[in-house]
Amino acid sequence: MFGKIMVLLLILLFITGIVTSSEWPMAARRFLLVAAIPGLVLSLLYLLKITKITTRRTAPAESPFNAHNIQDTEGPSNGALLDIRELYVFLWILGFIALVWFLGVPMGSTLFAFLYLRLASGQSWLTTIIITLGVVAFVSGLLVQVFRLSLPPGLIQW
Amino acid sequence: MLEAIIQAFLVIFSPTNFGLLVLAVLGGLFLGAIPGLGGITGMTILLPFVFVLAPDSAIILLIGLLAVVTTSDTIPAVLFGVPGTSGAQATIMDGYPMSKNGEAGRALGAAYTSSMIGGLIGALALLFALPVLRPLVLSMGAPELFMVALFGLSMVGLLSGKTPLVGLMLGLFGVMISMIGQDPQTGAYKWTFGQAYLLDGLPLIPVILGVFAVPELIDVAVFRKAIAARGSVHDIGRDMIRGIKDALRHWFLVIRCSLIGVGTGIVPGLGSDVADWLAYGHVAQTIRDKEKLGKGDVRGVIGPESSSNAKVGGALIPTIAFGVPGSASMVVLLGALTMAGVVPGPEMVTRHLTLTVTMIWTLVIANIMGCLMLLLLGGYVARLCYVPTQILVPLILVVVFISALQGTVHFADLLVLFVFGIVGWSLRKANWPRAPLVLGVVLGPIVGRYLFISMQAYGLDWLTHPSVLVLGAALALIITYSVWYAFRNKNLVEMG
Numbered sequence: 001m002f003g004k005i006m007v008l009l010l011i012l013l014f015i016t017g018i019v020t021s022s023e024w025p026m027a028a029r030r031f032l033l034v035a036a037i038p039g040l041v042l043s044l045l046y047l048l049k050i051t052k053i054t055t056r057r058t059a060p061a062e063s064p065f066n067a068h069n070i071q072d073t074e075g076p077s078n079g080a081l082l083d084i085r086e087l088y089v090f091l092w093i094l095g096f097i098a099l100v101w102f103l104g105v106p107m108g109s110t111l112f113a114f115l116y117l118r119l120a121s122g123q124s125w126l127t128t129i130i131i132t133l134g135v136v137a138f139v140s141g142l143l144v145q146v147f148r149l150s151l152p153p154g155l156i157q158w
Numbered sequence: 159m160l161e162a163i164i165q166a167f168l169v170i171f172s173p174t175n176f177g178l179l180v181l182a183v184l185g186g187l188f189l190g191a192i193p194g195l196g197g198i199t200g201m202t203i204l205l206p207f208v209f210v211l212a213p214d215s216a217i218i219l220l221i222g223l224l225a226v227v228t229t230s231d232t233i234p235a236v237l238f239g240v241p242g243t244s245g246a247q248a249t250i251m252d253g254y255p256m257s258k259n260g261e262a263g264r265a266l267g268a269a270y271t272s273s274m275i276g277g278l279i280g281a282l283a284l285l286f287a288l289p290v291l292r293p294l295v296l297s298m299g300a301p302e303l304f305m306v307a308l309f310g311l312s313m314v315g316l317l318s319g320k321t322p323l324v325g326l327m328l329g330l331f332g333v334m335i336s337m338i339g340q341d342p343q344t345g346a347y348k349w350t351f352g353q354a355y356l357l358d359g360l361p362l363i364p365v366i367l368g369v370f371a372v373p374e375l376i377d378v379a380v381f382r383k384a385i386a387a388r389g390s391v392h393d394i395g396r397d398m399i400r401g402i403k404d405a406l407r408h409w410f411l412v413i414r415c416s417l418i419g420v421g422t423g424i425v426p427g428l429g430s431d432v433a434d435w436l437a438y439g440h441v442a443q444t445i446r447d448k449e450k451l452g453k454g455d456v457r458g459v460i461g462p463e464s465s466s467n468a469k470v471g472g473a474l475i476p477t478i479a480f481g482v483p484g485s486a487s488m489v490v491l492l493g494a495l496t497m498a499g500v501v502p503g504p505e506m507v508t509r510h511l512t513l514t515v516t517m518i519w520t521l522v523i524a525n526i527m528g529c530l531m532l533l534l535l536g537g538y539v540a541r542l543c544y545v546p547t548q549i550l551v552p553l554i555l556v557v558v559f560i561s562a563l564q565g566t567v568h569f570a571d572l573l574v575l576f577v578f579g580i581v582g583w584s585l586r587k588a589n590w591p592r593a594p595l596v597l598g599v600v601l602g603p604i605v606g607r608y609l610f611i612s613m614q615a616y617g618l619d620w621l622t623h624p625s626v627l628v629l630g631a632a633l634a635l636i637i638t639y640s641v642w643y644a645f646r647n648k649n650l651v652e653m654g
Contacts (some may be wrong), residue, residue, distance in 0.1 A: 002587060002588050006584065006585075013334070024348060025346050027343060027344050027613070028348065030613070032348075035333040036330070038330060039326075039334070042327045042637075042641070045323065046327060049644050085380040086583070089379045090580075092379075097573070097576060100572060101572075105560060105563065112552060112556070113552045116552040121549065121551070121552070123549065127549070131549060135553065135556055139556065149564075150567045
């Protein structure tokens with residue numbers, strides 16, 4: 001189902017690309033057509049292929065390296081829980097983006113590292129503080145002060 | 159050529175570049191030893207340095223890291239039966255049993271030595287390929303280069319393993335994404351939506367980081383991996399000399415498997431895991447006494463390890479000569495070259511010959527350095543496996559964010575990173591390949607430029623050039639094969 005949604009999305013994007021490019025000069029549009037038309041045709045073929053098939057669904061080939069093979073310190077995992085965890089990680093990333101937007105990179109990174117280590121990772125206070133100080137030294141000290149790395153400012157200036 | 163070799167040698171041994179190489183090797187060894195990370199993640203994080211550093215320094219940093227990832231990935235494979243990267247899968251077959259038999263040091267010593275020799279043979283292959291490639295590449299005009307670039311794009315199908323059709327679709331979609339921005343030839347605004355940020359197109363760094371690094375980080379964060387329990391690394395230093403002697407004693411096997419690695423690297427789409435297993439298969443076929451194989455035979459370690467390191471040199475050959483990357487890591491390298499203003503193709507054997515030879519020297523020195531570091535610090539490096547990956551997640555995420563912001567130093571870089579992080583994660587969920595999409599984004603502008611020049615210079619006449627017809631026929635064959643493969647394979651149901 002997920003794959004089908006992805007193909008449909010691709011088809012939609014190829015069609016949108018072809019339609020919206022009609023206002024471009026031909027010299028610019030030519031290349032788009034060279035890519036988008038074959039892309040659309042191939043996507044339609046693939047959609048036809050996956051909707052036609054009624055044979056049994058096969059699992060992806062088992063690879064000797066699979067994240068599931070690695071010892072999970074939190075106990076056995078199950079699919080549903082993992083999806084929620086993935087959502088949590090995305091939310092953490094979004095939160096990090098918001099922090100950087102508000103506070104800028106040095107302060108946002110520090111706060112993110114502290115909160116993630118303490119709340120998501122469940123590290124001890126000592127570990128959290130030591131690693132957070134490491135982040136401060138790396139970002140504010142090394143990158144900003146020593147290397148003078150250009151970083152966009154946050155909404156709140158420090 | 160000799161002048162370029164000497165010049166490149168001097169370039170690499172300048173204090174800055176040599177310091178960068180040491181850092182790259184240390185970084186590569188670290189990433190290789192921790193399953194779930196690996197060379198692509200490391201290279202994507204280092205991409206912003208391409209802007210800050212001179213092209214030769216940036217390339218030294220990237221190739222130095224990539225060269226040794228497949229050396230240290232042996233550590234978790236041998237000690238815990240978990241490969242550091244996909245290139246160490248076959249090493250487990252005999253490496254882990256050797257560890258259980260109390261011969262971990264011997265296995266690691268043999269693996270490091272054969273990896274180093276493999277890496278050197280890969281570099282030599284690249285060096286010897288240059289004189290052959292030079293006249294071939296220089297004979298090409300814009301139409302031929304356009305067709306070769308298209309051919310490279312079509313090879314994304316092969317990068318896609320069991321789903322060549324999906325690879326082609328995603329490659330073409332990547333090309334479409336690369337068109338965002340002001341058209342360099344006509345000045346037309348293409349999908350800029352009135353945003354000044356999009357005028358120069360989507361920055362490559364957040365795109366590549368989003369597609370490759372973010373899904374890996376999510377994976378690491380979600381699975382909460384602990385590679386090994388404390389105290390499980392035994393004394394491994396003692397037997398290493400024995401392993402080194404083993405690798406040298408089986409020198410002919412090392413050379414044969416290294417050549418397998420070089421060949422596998424040249425053919426796009428055959429990854430490190432394929433090189434690894436092919437070499438293991440070769441060992442199984444050619445040795446006489448097979449009883450011990452799979453139960454702790456050192457030759458089962460030597461073969462795959464020589465092959466996986468030699469593959470890097472092989473994969474560089476089509477990447478720098480034709481812009482046809484042989485693997486996902488080469489796609490990232492191609493992106494780095496493009497960002498540095500270096501276009502793969504004729505310039506790599508003329509104007510940028512020194513840079514090309516610098517790559518060879520980097521491979522040579524990084525492999526030697528990586529091997530020596532592991533031999534000297536073997537026991538300590540093995541303890542990297544204790545590092546709880548939950549601690550690494552926020553640290554790497556901070557680095558990824560800062561790297562992404564080097565795209566245009568604009569807050570929107572983070573939004574691009576997030577959007578492409580979702581794209582990369584979705585592709586992973588659907589079991590679709592990610593490399594073709596990025597390859598499309600990287601190769602798109604090159605293909606577009608060659609098409610424009612061809613049309614301006616020859617009109618439609620270039621379509622009748624003999625070399626264009628030959629390459630066109632090859633292209634048609636690949637596309638037909640991809641479609642045929644998809645329809646023929648009844649088990650290839652909707653992925654994910």
